[in-house]
Every structure is written in structure tokens, then in C-alpha cells.
């Protein structure tokens with residue numbers, strides 16, 4: 100019997116890796132093996148340590164990777180997989196490949212920086228501390244990527260074919276429809292990756308890419324994300340509150356620090372700031388975008404006009420490229436980044452990583468958190484155990500660069516900027532399915548989120564839903 104094995108994003112929101120094994124393959128008899136996503140574990144140490152373990156299946160025994168989108172928790176382990184011997188094709192949409200060509204080398208760079216930091220401080224158990232993979236290794240793995248158009252069917256083996264359909268999560272993001280033909284039977288498997296917002300309106304402003312995931316799906320087996328399984332996005336427009344928070348901070352002479360995911364969230368947020376300034380809702384404060392990855396991603400976004408919503412296209416027609424906006428500074432080099440620290444006038448600093456796990460945001464946090472004049476705004480999900488979650492929780496201090504930094508700045512969170520569907524949106528989408536899947540497995544959620552979504556799906560849809568467990572293997576009947 101073919102099976103799916105959950106090698107990551109089971110019991111947690113990071114490290115997405117789902118293995119399909121046909122158990123029989125006309126050419127090899129070992130079964131054809133495809134990995135859907137190959138993400139990095141982030142957050143709590145117990146999860147991060149899994150990045151250092153080998154895959155339970157030897158990497159060279161995996162025949163292909165199909166990648167849903169370019170967020171690190173879905174693609175960030177690819178360089179390591181290649182380092183361990185994987186040599187097959189990695190299928191993704193062209194915008195996803197373009198984004199990966201920025202995101203993966205940046206991740207390699209951060210891995211090297213981390214290792215160097217631990218070696219300098221000698222705080223690692225391992226001497227010398229090594230990077231999970233280097234910048235060069237990340238660059239080298241890009242040669243295995245193969246672009247596939249949305250809705251084009253690709254036959255991977257005699258038994259297995261796949262097709263991308265829209266997920267509407269970030270630029271280039273897709274779900275993966277798998278067709279399995281074994282034992283004279285055909286089955287459809289659907290892997291959602293991350294599911295974008297279903298509604299695109301005042302309550303989910305700034306959406307860059309197509310609104311709403313592909314409707315009217317059929318699936319015998321559904322593997323679905325559950326990040327927001329136990330929470331609902333506020334149903335109010337966040338922009339008036341955002342404007343008020345920024346105005347108040349500027350009035351007391353403070354700066355606004357926004358940790359933002361470099362891909363999609365930063366671009367979307369810059370356009371929102373621009374609109375608020377142009378309409379006079381916030382003062383024209385200097386805006387610093389301090390993330391080389393986000394800056395390169397801006398260029399990739401501008402290239403892929405086919406992905407835009409009508410509203411995003413209109414914003415870009417009106418305001419042009421953010422790189423050219425007066426008052427907006429894009430810090431590519433470390434020197435430019437350091438200069439931002441010297442600015443003591445009110446400003447807005449948008450920097451990554453979005454969960455304050457690494458990157459330049461660490462310097463800004465270390466410098467600005469102790470001052471009550473400043474404001475930190477979270478506009479994205481903060482996984483448990485990350486610095487972002489600690490700061491957001493109201494903790495009195497947070498450890499940055501090995502030292503405790505007191506948190507005296509104002510801390511706010513606006514959940515509406517999420518690129519993940521919430522339960523009402525997920526149910527709205529699931530109701531468009533043409534059939535009831537024989538089995539649904541929830542992945543990519545904290546245990547409480549997955550459990551609550553499971554109950555709702557069982558109650559409101561009457562579906563057979565299970566929460567996937569780490570390393571669990573389920574047969575595809």
C-alpha cells in the first residue's frame with residue numbers, strides 16, 4: 100500500500116516535510132519517493148535540533164521534491180537535503196524559484212553567522228560549531244530546481260503525477276495535487292501547503308497575490324495546514340489602529356520597529372505605510388527597510404505581475420517601485436544597516452526575521468526595546484519559543500546575543516496582516532469541495548490549534564479528520 104510519512108510540521112508549525120512512497124515502482128521496486136516541501140524547523144530547541152538529524156529515509160533514496168512555496172519553514176532544509184546526497188529534481192513555480200534564489204542563500208549566510216557567533220563565544224557544545232549549510236551550499240542546490248507552470252500536469256513516474264493549483268498564500272505559492280495510480284486504482288492526494296486568505300477585503304488588507312485558494316477540489320486524502328486552527332483573525336480593518344499607534348509613537352519621539360517576514364509581509368506592509376502617508380493618516384516619517392532579502396524580494400515581486408490581485412496592481416500603478424520612494428531607505432549593506440542605529444529621530448524600521456529568530460532585527464530590538472518611547476508592532480505569527488513570542492507575551496526581558504535586554508518599549512500586535520486562512524475561511528473553502536475526502540490529516544499547527552480545527556471540521560463538515568504525528572506513517576487506501 101502506498102503511504103505518506105510526516106517528517107516535519109507535525110505537532111508544530113515548522114519543518115514541513117511530507118514523504119509519499121508508492122511502495123512499488125515499475126523501475127526500481129523500492130517505491131518511488133517524493134517529498135512535498137523540505138522546510139527548516141524553527142522555534143523551540145527540541146524542534147531546531149531535528150534540523151541536524153538525518154532524514155529517516157536516506158536523502159539519495161528520495162526521487163523528487165515538490166515545493167509549495169518559498170517560506171523557510173517549507174524550503175529551508177533543501178540545501179541540507181542536497182548536502183546529504185539528494186540529486187533529484189525540485190519542482191516549483193517560477194516565482195517560488197526566484198524567491199528561493201534569495202531566501203536560501205540568505206539562510207545559508209545566517210547559518211554561517213550563527214556558527215561564527217557560537218565559536219567566538221564558545222557557547223556551543225560542539226567545537227567548532229558548524230553551519231547547517233553554507234551560503235555556497237545553498238547557492239549550489241538551486242541548480243536542481245525546475246520550473247512548473249500552475250495547472251500543468253507533470254508525470255514523475257509511471258505511478259505518480261502532480262499538478263500545482265493556487266494556494267493564494269504568498270507570491271508563487273501553490274497546493275500540490277497528486278495522482279497516484281497503483282494496484283489498478285487511481286487516487287487523488289491534496290497537500291495544501293499554507294492556505295491563503297479566502298476573503299480579500301478591508302479585514303485582510305494589502306494582499307499582493309490572487310485572492311482565495313483553488314475551489315471545487317476533489318481529494319481522497321487531504322493533508323492540510325492548521326496554523327490558525329484555534330484562532331480567528333479580527334474582522335476589523337487594522338489600518339486605523341496601525342495609523343493611531345504610529346502617530347502616538349512619533350508624537351512622543353519614539354521609533355516604530357516592525358519585525359516582518361522578508362517575503363510578502365514586508366512588501367505588503369511597505370505599500371500600506373505608503374498609502375497611509377499619501378492619505379495623510381500618518382506623518383511622513385523616514386522608513387528603513389532593513390533586510391537585504393526583503394529588498395531583493397521587492398524586485399521579484401515587481402517582475403511577477405501575473406500573480407497580483409487587481410488592488411495590488413492598482414497600488415503599483417499608482418506608486419511605482421518602493422525602491423524609488425522618497426523617504427524610504429533600503430539598507431542592503433551592513434554599513435547602511437548600522438547607520439539606522441544612529442538615527443534618534445522618530446522613524447519606522449521594518450526588518451527581518453519576522454519572528455526575531457535572527458537577522459538584522461536583532462540589532463534593532465537590542466537597541467530600541469529598553470526605551471519606553473519606542474513601539475514594537477508584530478504583524479505576523481510568532482511560533483512558541485521564538486524571541487518574537489517572548490516579546491509579544493509581555494515578558495520583562497528577552498535574551499539577544501547572549502544577554503538579557505529589558506523590554507520597556509510598547510508592544511502591539513495586529514493579526515489581520517496574516518497570510519493564513521483562519522477557521523471560518525478554511526471551512527468556507529472546504530465547503531467548495533466536490534467530495535468528502537476519505538481521510539484528512541492536519542499538519543503545520545501547534546497541537547491545540549490542530550485539535551480544535553479537527554473538532555470543528557468533524558462537527559461542521561462531518562469529515563474524517565486526524566492530527567498527524569511526527570514520523571507517523573499512514574497508508575493511502
Ligand SMILES: [Zn+2]
Nearest residue numbers: 168170268293
Ligand atoms: Zn508560508
